[in-house]
Amino acid sequence: MMIQPYLIDVALVDWSRAQFALTACYHWLFVPLTLGLAVVMGVMETLYVIRKDDFWKRTAQFWMRLFGINFAIGVATGIILEFEFGTNWSNYSWLVGDIFGAPLAIEGIVAFFMEATFIAVMFFGWNKVSRRFHLASTWLTGIGATLSAWWILVANSWMQHPVGMVFNPETVRHEMVDFWAVAFQGVAVTKFFHTVMSGWMTGAVFAVGVSCWYLLQGRHKRMALASIRVACAIGLFATLAVIYTGDRSGIEIARHQPMKLAAAEGLRQGGEGAAFSIVPGVEVPKLLSFLATHNPEGFVPGINDLLNGYSHHGETHLSATEKMERGRQAVEAFGRLRANLKTDPEAAAEARRQFDKNVAYFGYGYITHPDELVPNIPIVYWSFRVMVGAGMALLLVLILVLWHERRGRLERQRWLLHLGVWSILLVYAAGQAGWIVAEVGRQPWAIQDMLPVGAAVSQLETASVQTTFVIFALLFTALLAAEIRIMCRAIHQGPEEKGE
Amino acid sequence: MSTKTNALLRVCRFYYEGFRSMTLGRTLWLIILLKLAIMFLVLRLFFFQPVLEGLSEQEKQEAVGRELLR
Numbered sequence: 001m002m003i004q005p006y007l008i009d010v011a012l013v014d015w016s017r018a019q020f021a022l023t024a025c026y027h028w029l030f031v032p033l034t035l036g037l038a039v040v041m042g043v044m045e046t047l048y049v050i051r052k053d054d055f056w057k058r059t060a061q062f063w064m065r066l067f068g069i070n071f072a073i074g075v076a077t078g079i080i081l082e083f084e085f086g087t088n089w090s091n092y093s094w095l096v097g098d099i100f101g102a103p104l105a106i107e108g109i110v111a112f113f114m115e116a117t118f119i120a121v122m123f124f125g126w127n128k129v130s131r132r133f134h135l136a137s138t139w140l141t142g143i144g145a146t147l148s149a150w151w152i153l154v155a156n157s158w159m160q161h162p163v164g165m166v167f168n169p170e171t172v173r174h175e176m177v178d179f180w181a182v183a184f185q186g187v188a189v190t191k192f193f194h195t196v197m198s199g200w201m202t203g204a205v206f207a208v209g210v211s212c213w214y215l216l217q218g219r220h221k222r223m224a225l226a227s228i229r230v231a232c233a234i235g236l237f238a239t240l241a242v243i244y245t246g247d248r249s250g251i252e253i254a255r256h257q258p259m260k261l262a263a264a265e266g267l268r269q270g271g272e273g274a275a276f277s278i279v280p281g282v283e284v285p286k287l288l289s290f291l292a293t294h295n296p297e298g299f300v301p302g303i304n305d306l307l308n309g310y311s312h313h314g315e316t317h318l319s320a321t322e323k324m325e326r327g328r329q330a331v332e333a334f335g336r337l338r339a340n341l342k343t344d345p346e347a348a349a350e351a352r353r354q355f356d357k358n359v360a361y362f363g364y365g366y367i368t369h370p371d372e373l374v375p376n377i378p379i380v381y382w383s384f385r386v387m388v389g390a391g392m393a394l395l396l397v398l399i400l401v402l403w404h405e406r407r408g409r410l411e412r413q414r415w416l417l418h419l420g421v422w423s424i425l426l427v428y429a430a431g432q433a434g435w436i437v438a439e440v441g442r443q444p445w446a447i448q449d450m451l452p453v454g455a456a457v458s459q460l461e462t463a464s465v466q467t468t469f470v471i472f473a474l475l476f477t478a479l480l481a482a483e484i485r486i487m488c489r490a491i492h493q494g495p496e497e498k499g500e
Numbered sequence: 501m502s503t504k505t506n507a508l509l510r511v512c513r514f515y516y517e518g519f520r521s522m523t524l525g526r527t528l529w530l531i532i533l534l535k536l537a538i539m540f541l542v543l544r545l546f547f548f549q550p551v552l553e554g555l556s557e558q559e560k561q562e563a564v565g566r567e568l569l570r
Contacts, residue, residue, distance in 0.1 A: 068528065
């Protein structure tokens, strides 16, 4: 049976992707600071409760105020992503309903009850509830935000590595068969810690940057130096954790998304003892193999290997063309099954057998050319270098700031204070670049190997997607401008000072 | 009953006094309400109608099934 190529409106797919990317990027400006400042203010308040020194209370309250500004302006920006799921990605939303329903429902309940309850106590409860109850509320606000992130990241990880589910062609849905596999698979656990720790880094670097600014201005010195000590400790811990989880993430990607790894390295031809590219033309021998397999002689497939197929250690990996052929057979069987479901049970059963045989390649049935399986290499390659380079630079800045602070000479290192302030931009660049690697790197898949973006998108007018793209760009830019303006005003105003 | 009522009153008073004593919080609440109004009264109503809204489960299955077989 001849199968017609799946008809894809490339402009519609690109605009829908751009709209989702825009919303997600803006959303991710607010989230990491919420996660990170929650820890900064939690530690400050813990010091207040332990030491019973009002200085720490005022310091905690100052960071809490900045947390509140970021939280208020960022809250609900994620809801727009859910609007987009229903409107722009309706096929995808229906297909993943079972998988996404549970994590997102839990996220909604946890976020609402924990954050809404404890954030009120945190802001309104000073001098009204006991110190310990207030402290618990502050930490629970942060824990609520972190648990929210967990379920969102579980859903995202499932798209990168779909496990614990079966695709039912009769209901046209992925149905969950193992909740624990979905919730605690290696990709989800690694992604959660990597992402949350990057949020801690953001909060810590933000606190260091603001404190450096105070030192440059010669204001609030005691609070600035104390905040730098706490934030540097959190930042260093988080940076080391990000490096460790990044290493784990490399292993997971090599295992489950080898094309993403090959694109991030611009690796056309793979092999054993693969070199890591620092920048084009500068390589470290065997490092890529070590990072991807923890063996300097390990085999890493390149883009051409993945497209043309390869054998390694007796295991054969199919070429893209073969996968596409099997995918077409799966899609064709899916069509026959649905056509015969009510009229011819025998034909439907036979179609089901054919479908089950090739279901692992279902998504390839929508791919019209092997080149579509290669993500945008320059974007993924350079984003990866921005993420890693910025992360390493931040580690160095945090070490230097803490080193000079401990020796009591930080205030004289004005170049370092300036660097501390500018590091705020660097930490955001690292976070955004990380998500670009994760999301652009997995293209063309909305769900890895199962559903490409071309089949996931709703058939809307491209012009209407363009219109909402512009509306979002304006709305989010206005929110970001409001955030920066209010935040700068609060920072300029500074903490309450008493007898310092 | 009276203990429950007292607890409820204390919670209500806690929130009432908290909101009354806000300074910067008033501006932030204004931004939150404005943002939610734009999101739910403009974007959701006029631009983001869920494509499958109003269909039964069976109709949704068929609609997505058709889309995947275009």
